[in-house]
Amino acid sequence: MTPKPNILVYSADQAEAYAECIRGYGFSSVKAASTLEEAKKYLPGTEVILGWKFPTQCLNEPIASSVRWFQSMGAGVDDLVSDTNIPENIILTRIVDQFGGYISEYVFTYLLYIVKDVPRMSKAQLENRWDPFISETLAGKTMGVAGLGSIGAEIVRKARAFDMNVHGLSFSGKQAQLVDRHFTSDKWKEFVKELDYLVLTLPLTEATHHVINRDVLLAMKPEAAIINVGRGALIDEGDLLAVMRSGHLQGAVLDVFETEPLPKDHPLWRMPNVYVTSHLSGPSTRDGVSRFFAENLKRFLNEQPLQGLVDRNRGY
């Protein structure tokens, strides 16, 4: 191990700001690149990359032969795992344990918006109209959380504070004790059929691609709602549109899409009861990412296991 690894920070618009943060943690050899050209210039001698939308094609070239570890600035790494430009011997890590608080606030923002009927209250105010009514409550409703990593676990914790029943589905089964009922990944239809809300926090892998299809959607209760804060391609968007057009499902809250940005003319923008947001539920903040990376750098120097280590076979 090198006591002071040569670090390259890559970001199209914030490279120097990130580099400054990393230097602030005591690492002096930090270069910043925001273009392919700059990346190529600084790669020789680089051992560690902290990157977002990195031009991976240059990782195959001799100039990148010293790179041992690539830290992504995001939590989802489906693009990196499937990227054949990245040599197998480069260690991949992703950000973990940073997004649970943020994403869970997003989830409860929309759950409460829907269940308390904010649109009805807003309309009454617009019309200067006194309109007392008794809304539904989250308490007593059943939420299903698909994916029980750090994000799913935090959503479960807040659901408890709202006195909800919580079911869970996970591939590893590791966190099954968090939920009232746990389902394995061969039991999707049994999992969804009793839910009022289905929240997707899964990573995108071969096993989860389009895992929410017509069959699963139709197995849900007609008045249920689905919330996706994982990856767009967990859901077959064509199936979702068809099923909702048929009157099934009360709502869909979508922060992620098969194609991002969501194309201007995509029908999801205009679907009734569909809430479209711009992949903002769990933002990578500079402070959060830098702190996580600095902590991982210390582990790297001390030859300790890295946090957020990606298993390419598992897919995340």
Add this chain to the structure above:
Amino acid sequence: MTPKPNILVYSADQAEAYAECIRGYGFSSVKAASTLEEAKKYLPGTEVILGWKFPTQCLNEPIASSVRWFQSMGAGVDDLVSDTNIPENIILTRIVDQFGGYISEYVFTYLLYIVKDVPRMSKAQLENRWDPFISETLAGKTMGVAGLGSIGAEIVRKARAFDMNVHGLSFSGKQAQLVDRHFTSDKWKEFVKELDYLVLTLPLTEATHHVINRDVLLAMKPEAAIINVGRGALIDEGDLLAVMRSGHLQGAVLDVFETEPLPKDHPLWRMPNVYVTSHLSGPSTRDGVSRFFAENLKRFLNEQPLQGLVDRNRGY
């Protein structure tokens, strides 16, 4: 004590439905009245009244001489406490422990709506516009809860799940251990000055009337927000309007008003950053009220202390 007390249920629109509920708990002598005339007809011999907006003028008359206990259908009893028509020897009780879950969902609906900037996300969707942005979070913010009864305590519990700092002000000091910092009622300005959100759950009494006035509002941080789920007259509405027009405070969420229904031409309907709702944050549901009353009836018959007993001197 009578083993089967004569019960009169009074409600302008739901008297018979309530009476049926109470009979369902095994009480056979239950009359239902929805007008002053019907109330007068059934009062002779009545020992217990379950009522909402009861025509109290007849409680002073000889026909009401057998009435020993009046159970209100609501949590707030400022109107009953100040009502000189009600003889002192009639025991007053209010509903308690029923509204915490419901009201706290309302509070977090609007806190999240504001902090996550739902209006910005809605506007982007209306314009088919991809607009990723990093919102604020509730985590790390400081909430002050004025009034630490069952409603305030439930708001505190949920605030913990959102990793907020929680301060509290209460008159009795009884629940001071729930919060990170506790203030007594002579320390309003010290209490509010560090808050991001001030939530009012106090009862309306002589001591709390217009307790939120110009001085207290100006002691708050300019970017703070206020949420009132207690009683309208806790706030001097004229002062609130003046202070907000001067640009102080980020928002006000008001479910209760000095005059209800809020008059059609009241300026609060149209104030920017003011959310007006129709006294719906903590509805008395028939099931909840009936269950509470039936439980209290059993206590009454067993000569046990009643739940929700009103202290006329304290004012609630």
